[in-house]
Amino acid sequence: MSASVSESTGDRFSYRCHYGATVLDDHRTRFTLWAPDAETVRLELSRTPGGEPEVLSMEKGQNGHFALELECPPGAHYRYRISDDLAVPDPAARAQHEDITGPSVVIDPQGHGWKNSHWQGRPWHETVILEVHVGVLGGFDGVRKRLQDWAGMGITAIELMPVNEFPGARNWGYDGVLPYAVEASYGTPDQLKAMIDEAHGLGLMVFLDVVYNHFGPDGNYLPHYAGDFFTGERTPWGDEIDFERPQVRDFFIDNALMWVEEYRFDGLRFDAVHAINNDGFLREMSERIKAQVNDTRHIHLMLENERNSASLLESTYTAQWNDDIHNVLHALLTGEHEGYYADYCDHATDKLASALHGGFIFQGQNDRHGHSRGEPSGHLPPTAFIAFLQNHDQVGNRAMGERLISLVDQERLEAATALLLLCPMIPMLFMGEESGEQHPFLFFTDHRDELADAVREGRRSEFADFSHFKDEKTRAQIPDPNAVSTFEQSCLKSESMDDPEAAMWRTRYMTLLDIRHAEIIPRLPGTRPMGAVPLGEGAILAHWRMGDGTVLAIAVNLGKQRVSIDAPEGQRLYELGESDDATTLAPGAVRACLSSHL
Numbered sequence: 001m002s003a004s005v006s007e008s009t010g011d012r013f014s015y016r017c018h019y020g021a022t023v024l025d026d027h028r029t030r031f032t033l034w035a036p037d038a039e040t041v042r043l044e045l046s047r048t049p050g051g052e053p054e055v056l057s058m059e060k061g062q063n064g065h066f067a068l069e070l071e072c073p074p075g076a077h078y079r080y081r082i083s084d085d086l087a088v089p090d091p092a093a094r095a096q097h098e099d100i101t102g103p104s105v106v107i108d109p110q111g112h113g114w115k116n117s118h119w120q121g122r123p124w125h126e127t128v129i130l131e132v133h134v135g136v137l138g139g140f141d142g143v144r145k146r147l148q149d150w151a152g153m154g155i156t157a158i159e160l161m162p163v164n165e166f167p168g169a170r171n172w173g174y175d176g177v178l179p180y181a182v183e184a185s186y187g188t189p190d191q192l193k194a195m196i197d198e199a200h201g202l203g204l205m206v207f208l209d210v211v212y213n214h215f216g217p218d219g220n221y222l223p224h225y226a227g228d229f230f231t232g233e234r235t236p237w238g239d240e241i242d243f244e245r246p247q248v249r250d251f252f253i254d255n256a257l258m259w260v261e262e263y264r265f266d267g268l269r270f271d272a273v274h275a276i277n278n279d280g281f282l283r284e285m286s287e288r289i290k291a292q293v294n295d296t297r298h299i300h301l302m303l304e305n306e307r308n309s310a311s312l313l314e315s316t317y318t319a320q321w322n323d324d325i326h327n328v329l330h331a332l333l334t335g336e337h338e339g340y341y342a343d344y345c346d347h348a349t350d351k352l353a354s355a356l357h358g359g360f361i362f363q364g365q366n367d368r369h370g371h372s373r374g375e376p377s378g379h380l381p382p383t384a385f386i387a388f389l390q391n392h393d394q395v396g397n398r399a400m401g402e403r404l405i406s407l408v409d410q411e412r413l414e415a416a417t418a419l420l421l422l423c424p425m426i427p428m429l430f431m432g433e434e435s436g437e438q439h440p441f442l443f444f445t446d447h448r449d450e451l452a453d454a455v456r457e458g459r460r461s462e463f464a465d466f467s468h469f470k471d472e473k474t475r476a477q478i479p480d481p482n483a484v485s486t487f488e489q490s491c492l493k494s495e496s497m498d499d500p501e502a503a504m505w506r507t508r509y510m511t512l513l514d515i516r517h518a519e520i521i522p523r524l525p526g527t528r529p530m531g532a533v534p535l536g537e538g539a540i541l542a543h544w545r546m547g548d549g550t551v552l553a554i555a556v557n558l559g560k561q562r563v564s565i566d567a568p569e570g571q572r573l574y575e576l577g578e579s580d581d582a583t584t585l586a587p588g589a590v591r592a593c594l595s596s597h598l
Contacts, residue, residue, distance in 0.1 A: 011117040014109035015261040017254040020092030021106045029072040029106055033080055034247050035225040036064025042081040043068055049077055074108035088221040092180045096165050100177055100219035109262050112193040119200040121266045121298030124318055125383055125524035129428040131159045131391055136491040140187035140195040147199050154513025157205035167218040168446020170487040175216030179255050196264055205266035208259055212252045213275035214238045218451055243281040253285050257292055267300030274306040286316045308360045308374030313384045322385040324361040328352045329416055332538050332558050333408045338466050342368050353532040356542040359385045382424035382527055389420055390430040399463045399478045401440030411588030412558050418576055418590040419556045421512040424527045424544050432492050436505030442479050444487040452482045515573055523548050536563035554592045557585040570595025
């Protein structure tokens with residue numbers, strides 16, 4: 001089996017993986033499949049799309065690997081014939097024809113010539129993320145049309161929800177089964193590269209969500225020929241993946257490196273790694289990615305991790321999505337207390353102070369289920385935490401997909417936004433947030449037949465314990481994930497300069513981001529928290545010692561009552577709300593100051 005290797009020729013890049021169809025030159029391709037449970041594997045190859053396939057025996061090597069090298073141009077279609085009654089797509093295919101069950105397509109990774117091949121990325125402390133779903137924006141070309149506008153607002157990175165192949169044409173992407181293949185309904189691999197290339201030309205980093213903790217329920221053929229890919233145990237999301245096996249590790253680490261090296265992504269966000277019960281694999285993956293890039297580019301590796309493993313953030317990973325700070329802010333703003341918000345609604349102001357000072361709220365305490373969660377995180381810099389008021393999970397996993405703008409009064413939402421964009425944690429926005437989007441973002445899929453029924457009923461049953469949805473008739477109003485209308489409701493409206501409401505919100509975000517870029521970002525390296533104290537219900541005064549020795553103070557009142565305050569001293573960076581009384585802070589008010597001392 002050939003080793004993986006990164007290759008570049010001027011303005012063209014590729015990453016040669018252990019598995020899949022590897023284009024060796026203009027005429028020859030090598031096919032490699034790990035199928036330890038198969039006695040024989042035959043390659044069904046159509047050298048021209050739609051042509052009559054040739055059936056060719058693959059050579060069986062050690063440890064269940066099958067390989068074949070032959071004359072084959074890019075664009076050819078192929079499948080692996082495992083048995084007389086089973087032909088499967090390539091699990092490491094870079095593209096598919098006719099969805100996940102169709103033939104795989106041979107892709108030449110060096111087909112795209114990069115205009116911005118010398119782009120090296122941006123330092124992490126400059127990051128301001130906008131999370132986007134490619135499908136609701138009209139595919140890769142639709143995203144591309146918005147890049148200049150986002151860059152002009154002060155966004156420095158866009159984070160794409162997963163773009164690998166999934167069943168059908170509408171999906172969040174987190175239950176995909178072909179992690180190497182670009183989703184055909186979004187565009188081609190070269191269109192994705194062109195979008196990333198243009199983003200780099202505008203100074204924008206591009207991050208990608210990747211899912212290595214499970215495969216989706218439709219189209220996963222690995223158990224038929226590689227049972228050793230799995231442990232034999234079941235998880236809530238399907239068969240547990242065996243990360244102890246080197247072939248499995250190579251499969252996923254190669255995938256990460258392909259996105260970084262071949263597609264030139266500036267970073268990856270690893271979805272729900274708490275479902276990967278193997279920190280050794282997580283550490284190896286980070287180490288191999290960093291060794292491959294070798295300090296030639298800024299590459300940022302982010303986690304979603306309910307375990308709050310602060311140790312993984314000390315040197316292994318760049319940062320973690322901080323669900324704790326989102327959850328406590330949401331509880332304070334909305335008063336919601338069901339589901340996981342039950343862990344945050346009691347003593348919420350104290351918990352917000354804890355998050356602003358020490359990163360995680362749960363640093364080993366028991367949650368509502370009596371389970372200890374988290375590790376001490378106070379020694380980590382604020383930039384190890386990604387803060388947000390909304391994301392795809394927190395909006396889309398609501399029954400009706402409501403955005404925060406429809407749940408909270410405008411003054412307090414503005415105040416929370418100011419805290420988000422001016423505090424030293426790395427801020428993240430969810431697409432549409434920057435322009436006051438009020439359309440919902442719903443959970444949508446494109447499943448068929450029995451699976452579609454199961455997903456619809458499963459989705460509605462998830463909310464049976466919530467007070468508003470205890471009645472079956474009420475639950476029936478929850479949108480059907482498989483309905484085209486559910487997807488269409490989630491699509492962002494076209495940007496219009498004539499929309500005064502959108503223009504108002506955009507001005508607010510640009511004002512705050514201008515301040516962040518001018519006054520906060522240059523001082524972020526070396527920043528340490530100095531403490532955060534409650535001023536009253538929902539009101540906080542927090543201080544940070546910035547990297548240049550100055551002190552940033554932010555006072556914010558997310559509550560509904562006026563509170564007393566010792567007015568922060570120094571240069572006034574931003575003020576929101578009533579300013580005629582320096583000794584009190586009105587609901588929805590914010591004061592941010594920068595001084596040379598505390």
